[in-house]
Amino acid sequence: MKEETLKVKTSNKAVEEHMKKVVPRRVFLTTACKMLAAGILAPMGSLAAILNSSFAGESGETSDWTRVWAGKEWGFIVDTEKCIGCARCVDACKQENQVPPDKEVFRTWVERYVETTQGVSIDSPNGGLDFEPLAETEEKQFFVPKLCNQCENPPCVQVCPVSATYRTGDGVILVDGKRCVGCRYCIQACPYGARFMHPKTHVADKCTWCYHRIAKGMRPACVTVCPVGARKFGNLRDLKDPVTQIIRKERVRGLKTDMGTKPQVFYLGLDEVVV
Amino acid sequence: MGYVFPNELEINWGLFIVLYPYLTGLVAGAFIVSSLYHVFRISSLKPVSRLALIAALAVLLVAPMTLISHLGQPLRALNMLWTPSPTSAMAGFGYIYSFYLIIVLLEIWFMYRKDLVKFAAIKDGWTGKFYNLLTLGAKDVSEKALHIDHKVVGILAIIGIPSAAFLHGYVGFIFGAIKANPWWSTPLMPVIFLLSAIVSGIALLIVIFEVTCWIRRVKIDFECMMAMNKYLWVFLILAFVLEILEIIFIGYEGKEEWPAIKGLIFEVIPVTFFGVQIAGMVLAFFLLLASRKKNISQFAARIMTFVSGGAILLSVLAMRFNVVIGGQLVSKSLVGYTKFHIPIWEEGIIPTLIFLVLPFVLMTIMVKLLPPWLDEEPLAAVTVKRRRDFQAARGIEGEGAAEEIPTLWGRAASTLVFGKIFKEVE
Numbered sequence: 223m224k225e226e227t228l229k230v231k232t233s234n235k236a237v238e239e240h241m242k243k244v245v246p247r248r249v250f251l252t253t254a255c256k257m258l259a260a261g262i263l264a265p266m267g268s269l270a271a272i273l274n275s276s277f278a279g280e281s282g283e284t285s286d287w288t289r290v291w292a293g294k295e296w297g298f299i300v301d302t303e304k305c306i307g308c309a310r311c312v313d314a315c316k317q318e319n320q321v322p323p324d325k326e327v328f329r330t331w332v333e334r335y336v337e338t339t340q341g342v343s344i345d346s347p348n349g350g351l352d353f354e355p356l357a358e359t360e361e362k363q364f365f366v367p368k369l370c371n372q373c374e375n376p377p378c379v380q381v382c383p384v385s386a387t388y389r390t391g392d393g394v395i396l397v398d399g400k401r402c403v404g405c406r407y408c409i410q411a412c413p414y415g416a417r418f419m420h421p422k423t424h425v426a427d428k429c430t431w432c433y434h435r436i437a438k439g440m441r442p443a444c445v446t447v448c449p450v451g452a453r454k455f456g457n458l459r460d461l462k463d464p465v466t467q468i469i470r471k472e473r474v475r476g477l478k479t480d481m482g483t484k485p486q487v488f489y490l491g492l493d494e495v496v497v
Numbered sequence: 498m499g500y501v502f503p504n505e506l507e508i509n510w511g512l513f514i515v516l517y518p519y520l521t522g523l524v525a526g527a528f529i530v531s532s533l534y535h536v537f538r539i540s541s542l543k544p545v546s547r548l549a550l551i552a553a554l555a556v557l558l559v560a561p562m563t564l565i566s567h568l569g570q571p572l573r574a575l576n577m578l579w580t581p582s583p584t585s586a587m588a589g590f591g592y593i594y595s596f597y598l599i600i601v602l603l604e605i606w607f608m609y610r611k612d613l614v615k616f617a618a619i620k621d622g623w624t625g626k627f628y629n630l631l632t633l634g635a636k637d638v639s640e641k642a643l644h645i646d647h648k649v650v651g652i653l654a655i656i657g658i659p660s661a662a663f664l665h666g667y668v669g670f671i672f673g674a675i676k677a678n679p680w681w682s683t684p685l686m687p688v689i690f691l692l693s694a695i696v697s698g699i700a701l702l703i704v705i706f707e708v709t710c711w712i713r714r715v716k717i718d719f720e721c722m723m724a725m726n727k728y729l730w731v732f733l734i735l736a737f738v739l740e741i742l743e744i745i746f747i748g749y750e751g752k753e754e755w756p757a758i759k760g761l762i763f764e765v766i767p768v769t770f771f772g773v774q775i776a777g778m779v780l781a782f783f784l785l786l787a788s789r790k791k792n793i794s795q796f797a798a799r800i801m802t803f804v805s806g807g808a809i810l811l812s813v814l815a816m817r818f819n820v821v822i823g824g825q826l827v828s829k830s831l832v833g834y835t836k837f838h839i840p841i842w843e844e845g846i847i848p849t850l851i852f853l854v855l856p857f858v859l860m861t862i863m864v865k866l867l868p869p870w871l872d873e874e875p876l877a878a879v880t881v882k883r884r885r886d887f888q889a890a891r892g893i894e895g896e897g898a899a900e901e902i903p904t905l906w907g908r909a910a911s912t913l914v915f916g917k918i919f920k921e922v923e
Contacts, residue, residue, distance in 0.1 A: 326506045333500075344500035344832065368502075377677060383588040384576045403576055404569015406509040407587050413677035415502030415829050419509065424569035481676055497500070497830035 290437060291391030296486070297458040297465050298431065298442075299474070300367050303491040304452035307332055307365035309350040311444035311453060318432060318443035320422075327418040329429040330369040330444055335495060337362040342495045366496050367453060369444070370395065370416040370429035371477060371485030378408035378417060378428075387426065393458075393486060394433050399425045413481045431455065458486075498765075499833025508825050508837050511844040513563040516852050518668045518690060519817045520560040523856075525665040525691070526698010527553040528601065528657055533728065535654035541724035545702050547608060547869035552705055553698075554601050555859035561594060563852050567844060586671050593667055597660045604653040606633075607646045609867050614638050665694040672820060679754035679831070680761065680824040685743050692736035697813035699729040700781075703806035705860070707799065713870070719795055723788075726802045729809065730785040737778050740816070757831040765834050766823050769815045777812025781805035 315330045316323050332350030336343045338361050347353060356363060376395050379387050386401035387408055397408075402425035409417040409426060420427035432442035436455070440446075445453045456465025468474070468490070475492055476485035489496075531549035534542040565574045581588035606613075614636050616628035666687040672678075673686025703725050710717040747758055762770050787793065788801035826834050839846055 326503060328503045331503045342832075344830070346500070346503050349503045377675075380584045381586060381675075382582055383585040383590070384573075384580050385582040385585075401573075401576065401580075402570065403573040405567075405587065406569070407585070407671075409504075409509045410675055410825075411677055413829055415504045418504040419507065419569060426569075497832055 288391065293457075293459050294392035295458040296372070296393050296431060296436065297456055297469065298369070298372070298487040299454040299456075299465050299468055299490060300369075300487060301452045301454070301490040302364055302366050302493070302496075304450045305332065305365040305367055306450055306452075307334055307350060307353055308449065309353065310447045310449065311367060312349045312351050314443040314447040315429070318435075319430075321427070322421050325421050327421065327427070329416075329427070330367065333366045333368060333496075335362075335364050335366065335493065337493075337495065344497065362493075364491075364493065366489075366492075367444075368414065368416070368477075369487060370431070371414055371483065371487045372431060374484035374486060375482060377411040377413065377481075377483060378426075381407045381411040383407065390433070394431050394436075395428065396430055396433060397426050397428060399423055402426050413478050413483065414485075498836075499828065500830050501828035501833040501835050502830055505825075505828050505835050508822065508835060510821055510825060511567070512822075512839070512846070512849040513567040513844050513852070515814075515817045515821045516563045516849060517560060517567075518665075518672075518821070519697070519814050520556050520563065520852075520856065521665050521668055522690065522694030522697045522813060522817075523701050524553045524557045524560065524597075524698070525661040525694040526696065526700075527556070527702055528661040528698070529695050530699055530702050530725070530728070532654045532658050532661075535651055536658065539724065541720045544718040544721040544871055545706050545725070547871065548705065548709070548864075549698075549702055550601065550605050550608065551863050551867060551869050552701060552856075552860055554605060555863055556856040557598060557601060558859060559852060559856045562855075564590075566848070586667075586674050589667065593660075593664055597657075597664045600653055600657045600660055604650055604657060605867070606631075607649045607653065610635060610646055611638050611643055612867065662691055666691045672824070677829055678824050678827070679747075680758060680827050681820065683743055683747075685739055689736070689739045689743065692732060692739060693813050693816055695732045696729065696736050696809055699725055699732065700806040700809035700813070703729065703802055704810065707803045707806070709864075715870075717799065719799070722799060722802055726785055726788060726798075726805070729802075729805065730782070730789075733778060733782055733785070733809065737782070740774075754831055757827050761823055761827050761834065765826055766819055770819050770823070773815035774812050774819055777808040777815065781808045781812070784808070 309332050312328065312331055315321065315328075319329055321327060321329055326348070328349040330349075331346050332353075333344055333346045334350070334353060334356075336356065345353075350365075350367075372389075372394050374393070376387075376389060379389055379395060382402075383405060384401055384403055386398045386403070387395060388398070389395050404419065404424050404426070406419055406426065409419065412428075417426055417428045419425075432440070432444075435442060441455050442453075445455045454465050454468070456463040458466050458469070460466060461470075469488055472490060474488035474490055476488060477492075477496070479485065527549045530542060531546050531553070533539045534546040565571050568574055575591075577588055578591040581591070610632065613628050613632045615638075617625055617632050617636070619625075620628060669687035669690030672681040672690075673683055675681045703722065706722065706725070707717065744758070744762070747755055784801045784805045788798040788805075793801070822837055826837060828835060841847055
């Protein structure tokens with residue numbers, strides 16, 4: 223009962239549906255308008271908007287999301303100086319987001335760089351879960367955690383043929399699993415290798431900064447489990463947020479910035495050999 | 498080899514996506530050959546002008562099957578038509594493809610309308626009804642009506658050229674506009690795809706023309722063959738120059754992606770790149786050049802042209818492989834290469850071969866339904882004799898046996914019968 227009243231309050235469509243039944247002329251007019259709109263805008267996808275009632279429901283909820291997004295612009299900091307390569311983040315991410323643990327697909331992973339006189343060797347066995355410990359040497363060694371950069375100018379969103387992937391108002395790129403056709407164009411377009419085809423759902427999948435958690439005021443799973451604070455998550459619109467403070471005061475940089483993607487994951491202590 | 502991102506262990510676009518640009522390329526190329534006759538009035542190409550369109554249609558029908566089979570959610574394929582994203586290079590595919598399919602279907606219909614009316618008039622039973630249906634009720638075969646048909650075919654061919662170029666250049670754009678992939682990302686990609694498409698289409702027609710003439714035991718139109726030989730050579734040079742130019746530029750500029758590209762072509766895909774793609778083009782170039790020498794016999798010239806055609810078909814297939822798979826073998830880390838394991842079943846070698854054979858099966862059916870041969874007189878002469886033998890052998894006499902004549906002879910037979918009917922009407 224409680225749920226029902228809520229629905230009526232939030233969705234004007236339900237009221238409209240009721241009104242349509244009462245006023246036949248209105249039905250005629252709305253249908254006529256819809257058909258006219260469909261005729262003009264059909265190729266642009268409006269047809270689906272009218273045929274697909276769930277879409278109408280979504281547009282009704284838009285105002286709610288605007289409230290959720292208000293005053294938020296999420297940002298992420300990775301401190302490569304702190305990361306110890308324990309890969310708890312990789313494990314936590316797989317558990318939190320139903321990423322098959324036995325498959326070679328990752329929403330986040332940790333890379334290990336070893337610089338010797340011969341050159342750089344990079345590895346990330348099973349996303350970092352299977353690192354073999356290295357002996358302490360004089361060589362330069364460090365870890366770099368990777369995840370979706372939630373680009374401000376995301377190539378994956380640009381290329382998606384059905385707009386199944388989109389950027390939310392608070393700056394996170396999401397995939398609508400019900401809309402994705404599985405063409406994998408977004409996987410090709412991502413310069414960071416952050417996307418993959420989900421082996422079970424057969425749609426594109428990626429890091430969402432645990433959107434289901436952050437929308438409720440929690441932090442992403444990987445940030446929560448990091449024992450050394452190498453991953454930080456915060457609101458860039460909030461000037462007092464520690465993440466904003468770091469970006470404003472420290473020297474940070476994103477990955478592959480020459481691609482023009484404007485990544486929103488900022489790295490501290492990023493070495494030039496990092497790919 | 499080297500380091501690849503953990504998500505890159507899987508090759509996302511497999512053999513079906515290798516096939517797709519290959520098949521659309523054949524379509525675009527075959528269509529352009531047909532248009533060379535219809536629009537540019539290159540009369541030596543007349544004998545293949547109809548065959549080219551039938552071949553284009555057969556391949557065109559198979560092409561989207563590869564794409565849909567590749568989708569993770571094939572049942573949502575039409576979402577690209579209902580809810581296209583205006584920023585996506587891929588979203589226009591459905592519209593461009595449909596538009597082009599309509600152009601090809603219309604052109605074929607107008608081209609065959611006279612024949613359809615003929616067949617509808619002379620064939621009994623369901624075949625007659627079928628042809629009757631195909632005429633769509635437009636049975637006016639007066640001089641004036643046929644003249645209009647001819648004009649419409651010309652106009653459709655003119656619209657078809659940019660459409661074919663767009664259909665395939667667009668496929669090149671889908672790859673060329675991916676900045677994340679250094680082996681794909683070049684503005685030359687649409688042009689390279691288009692030229693290799695034209696080259697492969699001409700090669701396909703050379704092979705089909707030679708094979709069908711051999712099967713039909715008809716003397717091949719040498720002039721037509723050599724015209725295709727000439728166009729193949731010209732477009733081959735353009736395609737080769739662009740493909741090589743692109744690599745020379747990447748190498749000469751030597752930006753950060755060059756070591757990765759160099760490793761790709763010299764260490765990862767040297768066999769398919771140098772051994773098939775480049776070698777095929779070079780072989781065809783010299784064979785075509787030699788076949789045009791005066792002291793070469795017609796037979797030798799034909800064989801050389803045929804071999805060149807086959808070499809180009811293989812070379813372009815390898816080129817699609819080298820672009821589509823090769824591009825994904827280079828890790829976006831630029832310091833490693835993924836391995837490609839060719840699967841057997843799922844998007845593997847067997848369905849790929851089926852998709853490669855299917856257009857030819859369709860082509861055979863279509864050629865039986867809509868004979869594209871224009872060498873009516875010699876064929877008629879042959880088939881009348883054959884037809885008499887056939888009837889004598891089966892102890893049948895008279896015109897009533899007409900519908901039992903195999904469809905390959907149908908056209909010749911129809912010309913005879915139809916001619917009689919017309920005389921009676923007059």
